[in-house]
Amino acid sequence: xxxxxxxxxxxxxxxxxxxxxxxxxxxxxxxxxxxxxxxxxxxxxxxxxxxxxxxxxxxxxxxxxxxxxxxxxxxxxxxxxxxxxxxxxxxxxxxxxxxxxxxxxxxxxxxxxxxxxxxxxxxxxxxxxxxxxxxxxxxxxxxxxxxxxxxxxxxxxxxxxxxxxxxxxxxxxxxxxxxxxxxxxxxxxxxxxxxxxxxxxxxxxxxxxxxxxx
Amino acid sequence: xxxxxxxxxxxxxxxxxxxxxxxxxxxxxxxxxxxxxxxxxxxxxxxxxxxxxxxxxxxxxxxxxxxxxxxxxxxxxxxxxxxxxxxxxxxxxxxxxxxxxxxxxxxxxxxxxxxxxxxxxxxxxxxxxxxxxxxxxxxxxxxxxxxxxxxxxxxxxxxxxxxxxxxxxxxxxxxxxxxxxxxxxxxxxxxxxxxxxxxxxxxxxxxxxxxxxxxxxxxxxxxxxxxxxxxxxxxxxxxxxxxxxxxxxxxxxxxxxxxxxxxxxxxxxxxxxxxxxxxxxxxxxxxxxxxxxxxxxxxxxxxxxxxxxxxxxxxxxxxxxxxxxxxxxxxxxxxxxxxxxxxxxxxxxxxxxxxxxxxxxxxxxxxxxxxxxxxxxxxxxxxxxxxxxxxxxxxxxxxxxxxxxxxxxxxxxxxxxxxxxxxxxxxxxxxxxxxxxxxxxxxxxxxxxxxxxxxxxxxxxxxxxxxxxxxxxxxxxxxxxxxxxxxxxxxxxxxxxxxxxxxxxxxxxxxxxxxxxxxxxxxxxxxxxxxxxxxxxxxxxxxxxxxxxxxxxxxxxxxxxxxxxxxxxxxxxxxxx
Numbered sequence: 001x002x003x004x005x006x007x008x009x010x011x012x013x014x015x016x017x018x019x020x021x022x023x024x025x026x027x028x029x030x031x032x033x034x035x036x037x038x039x040x041x042x043x044x045x046x047x048x049x050x051x052x053x054x055x056x057x058x059x060x061x062x063x064x065x066x067x068x069x070x071x072x073x074x075x076x077x078x079x080x081x082x083x084x085x086x087x088x089x090x091x092x093x094x095x096x097x098x099x100x101x102x103x104x105x106x107x108x109x110x111x112x113x114x115x116x117x118x119x120x121x122x123x124x125x126x127x128x129x130x131x132x133x134x135x136x137x138x139x140x141x142x143x144x145x146x147x148x149x150x151x152x153x154x155x156x157x158x159x160x161x162x163x164x165x166x167x168x169x170x171x172x173x174x175x176x177x178x179x180x181x182x183x184x185x186x187x188x189x190x191x192x193x194x195x196x197x198x199x200x201x202x203x204x205x206x207x208x209x210x211x212x213x214x
Numbered sequence: 215x216x217x218x219x220x221x222x223x224x225x226x227x228x229x230x231x232x233x234x235x236x237x238x239x240x241x242x243x244x245x246x247x248x249x250x251x252x253x254x255x256x257x258x259x260x261x262x263x264x265x266x267x268x269x270x271x272x273x274x275x276x277x278x279x280x281x282x283x284x285x286x287x288x289x290x291x292x293x294x295x296x297x298x299x300x301x302x303x304x305x306x307x308x309x310x311x312x313x314x315x316x317x318x319x320x321x322x323x324x325x326x327x328x329x330x331x332x333x334x335x336x337x338x339x340x341x342x343x344x345x346x347x348x349x350x351x352x353x354x355x356x357x358x359x360x361x362x363x364x365x366x367x368x369x370x371x372x373x374x375x376x377x378x379x380x381x382x383x384x385x386x387x388x389x390x391x392x393x394x395x396x397x398x399x400x401x402x403x404x405x406x407x408x409x410x411x412x413x414x415x416x417x418x419x420x421x422x423x424x425x426x427x428x429x430x431x432x433x434x435x436x437x438x439x440x441x442x443x444x445x446x447x448x449x450x451x452x453x454x455x456x457x458x459x460x461x462x463x464x465x466x467x468x469x470x471x472x473x474x475x476x477x478x479x480x481x482x483x484x485x486x487x488x489x490x491x492x493x494x495x496x497x498x499x500x501x502x503x504x505x506x507x508x509x510x511x512x513x514x515x516x517x518x519x520x521x522x523x524x525x526x527x528x529x530x531x532x533x534x535x536x537x538x539x540x541x542x543x544x545x546x547x548x549x550x551x552x553x554x555x556x557x558x559x560x561x562x563x564x565x566x567x568x569x570x571x572x573x574x575x576x577x578x579x580x581x582x583x584x585x586x587x588x589x590x591x592x593x594x595x596x597x598x599x600x601x602x603x604x605x606x607x608x609x610x611x612x613x614x615x616x617x618x619x620x621x622x623x624x625x626x627x628x629x630x631x632x633x634x635x636x637x638x639x640x641x642x643x644x645x646x647x648x649x650x651x652x653x654x655x656x657x658x659x660x661x662x663x664x665x666x667x668x669x670x671x672x673x674x675x676x677x678x679x680x681x682x683x684x685x686x687x688x689x690x691x692x693x694x695x696x697x698x699x700x701x702x703x704x705x706x707x708x709x710x711x712x713x714x715x716x717x718x719x720x721x722x723x724x725x726x727x728x729x730x731x732x733x734x735x736x737x738x739x740x741x742x743x744x745x746x747x748x749x750x751x752x753x754x755x756x757x758x759x760x761x762x763x764x765x766x767x768x769x770x771x772x773x774x775x776x777x778x779x780x781x782x783x784x785x786x787x788x789x790x791x
Contacts, residue, residue, distance in 0.1 A: 036439045040466055040787055041491035043443065045573060051555035066439040082394075083346060084444055084465040087436055111394070113485065115385065116476075117469030118353050118360035119345065122386065122394050140572055182350040183395045196390075197401060 025156040028072075029059075032100070032151065035071035036064040037091065040078025042105040042138040049141035059148060068094040073151065075144075076128070079107035079114050080121040082177075082184040089127050089176045097165035100154070102147050103130045106137040113137065121184070128174055217293045222260070229255055235300070239722060241280070246299040246309060250336075253315045261285040262295055264635050265316035266758075267725055268323060269738050270330045271749040272356045277301040277332060279309050280738065282725045283316075286635055286649060291656040296725055301332060304355075311337040318638020321761050329354035329471070344464035344790060350398045353472055360472070361389050361396040367746050368476050422452070429457065432772070436465045440543045440776045443786030447763070447779070454771050459764040463757065466790040474750035479505055479717040480580060482750065487574040489752060490788040492535055495528040495565065496730050497788075498578035503659050504726035504737035505580050508719050516706035517582040518661045522698050523595065524565065524577060526691040530602050531558050532731035532783075533642075533684040533691075537609060540681065540780040544622055550613065557605050560598050567591055580717050582709030592699060599695045606688050614682070623677035627766040627778035631675065637762035640755050641733025643782055646683035647675025653729035665694045680781040716745050723749070732756055732783050752791055756784040 007015050018026075034056075038046060050056050050064060065071045068091045080088065092101070103124055106112030111122030124130065131154060134147035164171050178185040185193065223242060226233050233252050236243040244252055256262045262283035271278045279301065284294035301307045311334040312319045323334045324343040331352035334340055342349065351358045362385040364370045372383070386392045419426045435446035444465035450458040470489065474482050486501045487494035499521060506513065513521070531554075538554030562572050568587050569577035577584050587595075613619060629639075631647035644651060652669040654662040670686035672679035719741040727736035733755030740749035759782050766782075767775040 037437060038443055040443070040468075041488055041573065044491055047551075048555055048558070051552045051559075053556065053559045079466060079468050081465060081467055083467065084436060087465075091437055113488070114468040114473065115394075116360065116362045116364070117473055118394070119464075119467045119469055120394060122362075126393060138573055179346060181348050182398050182401055184393075185395075186391075186393070189391065193397060193401075197397070 021159045021161070022156070024160045025158055028098075029152040029155040031060050032072050032148075032155070033070060034061055034064050034073045034075055035068055035091070035095070036066040037071075037074060038077050039080065039084065039088075040107065042075075042077035042108070045138045045141055046075055046077045046104065046144065049144045054141040054145060056145065056148065059152070061148065068092070069096060071095055072098065073100045073102065075102045075104050076108040076124045076130075077104045077138075079112065080124045081119045082121055082179055083119065085121050085124075085127060085184065086177050086179050088124065089174050092128050093173045093176065097171060098155075098158075098163065100131045100151050101128050102144075102151065103133045104144060104147065105134065105139055109133050109135070126186070127177060217295055219295075222295055225260065226252065226255075229259070238298075240296055241723070242295070242297040244297050244299055246301065249299055249310045250312065250315065253312045256283060256295070257315055261287045261290045263287075263316075264294070264638070265312065265318050266294075266638055266640065266727070266734055267736050267738060267753045268312075268319050268326065269751045269753070270326045270332055270354075271723070271738075271740055271751075272330060272354065274356070275302070277304060277307055277330060279326060279332060280723075280725070281312070282736070282738075286631075286651060291651065293657055307332040308335055309333070310335050313337055316638065317636050318758055318761060321757055325757075328352065331355065342464075344467040346464070350396075353469070360469075361391075361394050364388075366476065367744070368478060368481060427452065434776070436462075440780065442539065442780070442784055445779075445784065445786055445789065447775075449767075449772060449775060451772060454773075456767045456770055456772060456775050459767050459775060461760050461763055463760070463786075463789050466786045468787075468791065470752060470791040471750055475747055478746050479719055480715065482747070483578060483580075484574060484576040486752075487576060488787055489754070489791065490730065490732060490735075490756065490785040491573070492785050493528040493532040493731050494573065494575055495524045495577065496532075496728070497735065498575070499525045499660075500726075500728040500730060500735040501737055502578045502580050503728055504724065504739055505717070505719060507726050508722055508724055508739060508741060509580070509717070511581045511710055513582055513660075513710055514707040515661075516586075516703045517708040517710075519698050519702040520568075520583050520587065520708065521578060521660055522662070522665075523695060523702070524568070524575075524583075526695045526698070527561050527564065527595075527598075529691045529731040530606075530688045530695075531561050533688040534558070534605070534609065536780075536783045537613070537681060537684055540677075540777065541613065541619075543776050543780040544619060546619075550609075553605075553609070557602060560601065564591065564595055564598060579709060579713060581711060582707070582713070584713075586708050589704075592702065595695075596699050599692060599699065602688075603692050606685060606692070610685060614685070619681075620678060622774075622777065623681065623781075625674070626677045626770055626774045627680075627781060628674045628676035629762065629766055633765070634675065634762060637765065638758045639733070639762050640759065641730070641783075642683045642687055643675070643680055643733070643759060645669065645687075646672045646679040648673050653727055653734060657727070659726075659728055662694075665697050667694050677777055677781045718743065718745055719747075725753070727753065730755060732785070732788075733759055735788075752788070754788045754791060756782075756786075756789045760784060760789065 103109045108124050111120050114120045115122050132147045132150045134143055136143050175187045223234050233245050234242050262285050264284040264286050267282040269280050278298045280298040282296050326332050327340055328342040328344050419428050430451045432449045435441040436444040446462040448460045486497040489497045534554040534557050538551035541550035565575050566572045569575035631649035634644050634647055648671050650669045650671050667690045672683050721743045723740040725738045727734050736753030738751040739747055742748040766778050
């Protein structure tokens with residue numbers, strides 16, 4: 001049997017051949033539904049990007065879904081506060097795989113102008129795996145669209161045979177931080193917090209500076 | 215123009231001997247223990263029925279709680295009375311509440327408790343409002359420091375390229391957890407309460423008309439497409455009718471005030487942009503007007519015209535967007551909103567050309583504006599203004615007589631203006647109920663006195679009237695814009711003196727307010743003569759307007775409560791600050 005494929009004359013020009021993975025990526029990247037989710041100022045530009053002038057509907061993204069179950073992409077559009085971050089992580093955990101995260105603007109990326117604030121989490125990447133960071137305060141809609149393009153490119157390059165959501169093992173959930181005590185508690189730090197509180201010599205439980213790197 | 219403080223002092227001293235403890239500049243220091251009776255007298259006998267601002271300030275040896283009251287009586291509208299009470303005890307700080315006299319104090323006293331730890335005796339619901347129960351300390355006290363604390367004043371020494379800091383260490387490197395957290399001494403991670411901040415989903419059964427019924431509590435938000443951001447309300451429902459409603463705010467509390475006290479006076483201008491991010495230009499306007507009042511600074515005429523042009527463009531955009539969002543909540547999914555966003559783009563292009571930034575303009579300066587505009591810009595602005603004029607007509611054609619809209623909004627959320635005044639509601643919502651109270655008229659700032667415009671009012675204050683009110687106000691803004699664009703001087707300075715990178719403000723304190731598109735936006739500023747504010751407080755009209763949400767919504771359907779929330783027009787950046 002030869003490897004050559006013969007295309008009948010009447011179908012010439014109508015058949016194209018690609019890899020399954022590419023077709024899979026191509027199909028997914030143009031049906032990326034963002035979550036209807038806004039945090040702060042950036043959310044207005046997120047909406048402006050979806051409105052008439054910038055019209056992200058051109059890439060199949062006009063259908064913003066309010067429910068995390070129906071969304072593929074969460075745009076962290078604004079300042080992440082300690083009071084809000086448990087809810088954001090819960091929303092992320094409620095999204096179905098495959099899912100993507102864009103950190104939009106300076107605040108979501110690293111705290112931005114409000115970084116020193118006592119209620120501000122300096123960057124959503126402490127809790128969520130971020131795929132694309134979009135700089136700006138706030139980013140222009142063009143900037144956000146460039147971020148969407150980067151997500152598209154990432155999706156296009158994912159191969160169907162090694163994506164984690166077809167693996168046997170479930171994908172671990174993001175750890176939901178706890179709020180209600182004196183401060184935000186990262187469950188991954190729980191043991192360390194216990195150890196430090198019990199250590200007799202620890203005078204300041206919070207602000208002890210770290211040794212400078214050599 | 216200012217209030218006759220001597221006369222007020224004399225009248226108060228006659229009625230309550232020894233009530234006025236001291237006179238401090240433009241402020242009266244009143245007797246703390248007799249505050250409720252003095253406040254009742256101020257409201258009932260002297261006409262100060264409108265408490266708009268309550269806040270506090272921390273001095274090393276005492277705390278001050280400050281109040282600003284105004285009058286809605288036509289002959290007394292205008293400058294109001296500023297008074298404060300002194301709290302000598304920092305550990306057990308107590309002040310009697312004035313919530314029973316002016317309901318507008320409710321949220322503001324909760325905020326003072328949250329931020330300063332001043333206990334208001336007799337307050338009906340004194341819980342933390344912006345932070346969460348269990349938070350350690352009261353952050354706006356001067357001796358409270360956050361984990362990333364570096365220095366009291368900016369610019370921080372570590373940011374200067376001195377030889378002794380060759381490698382500035384980031385905030386994360388200075389804190390053990392590499393994050394913005396701290397745990398107090400004695401905190402036991404084994405034994406602490408996560409704290410349920412929600413009521414039980416089902417309340418005990420009650421019998422209504424012989425039927426056993428379960429009242430249901432429904433959480434709306436903080437992630438909800440109709441809450442305008444991260445706002446949460448806990449709605450008690452009987453069937454589909456709202457029986458009670460508790461707003462839960464603070465999910466976007468970004469510590470404006472703590473950061474603002476560290477910034478230079480100039481450095482706060484870009485932060486004010488991020489308060490109400492729908493109309494950043496007007497926030498800057500409010501702040502620079504406040505600082506200029508402290509400085510006694512004059513602004514060149516051309517700059518004043520530019521300020522008014524930018525501010526009124528922002529107002530038109532704000533009102534159109536609000537209407538767009540409101541129809542989104544009514545079920546006209548997206549179309550009115552996209553129409554409004556289209557108009558916003560036209561205005562943003564103008565802003566971008568003038569200021570360099572599309573959304574966060576940082577355009578106003580203390581004593582002027584950042585940059586001049588060209589004649590071409592003005593010509594384009596005229597075109598945009600006439601376009602907006604036509605577009606408001608288009609909005610009206612499409613929406614005003616819409617039968618579905620009328621049946622959904624007539625009589626929904628109605629409230630009398632007297633009650634709104636008691637709740638401290640300001641802005642278009644208040645005027646739609648029939649009270650003609652516009653700060654551009656009653657306490658003019660900038661050059662608003664020289665413009666010919668009306669203050670439209672409607673009668674019932676329901677959702678429909680609020681919509682018509684916004685349309686009418688947008689038309690008046692167009693009228694102001696047309697006059698301003700015709701009269702703006704062809705040339706002239708745009709800054710009073712040189713554009714100083716650093717401003718020193720003389721000793722003093724003041725509360726200054728402007729008519730923001732959403733209501734009365736005020737800044738309470740205290741200066742110790744230095745290069746940064748000693749106290750910087752934003753009187754957020756969005757937060758205080760929210761206080762009336764429960765009273766407006768009770769008895770309506772849940773779907774109407776969403777619409778009422780939309781018609782109050784909040785922006786969470788300003789609610790939570």
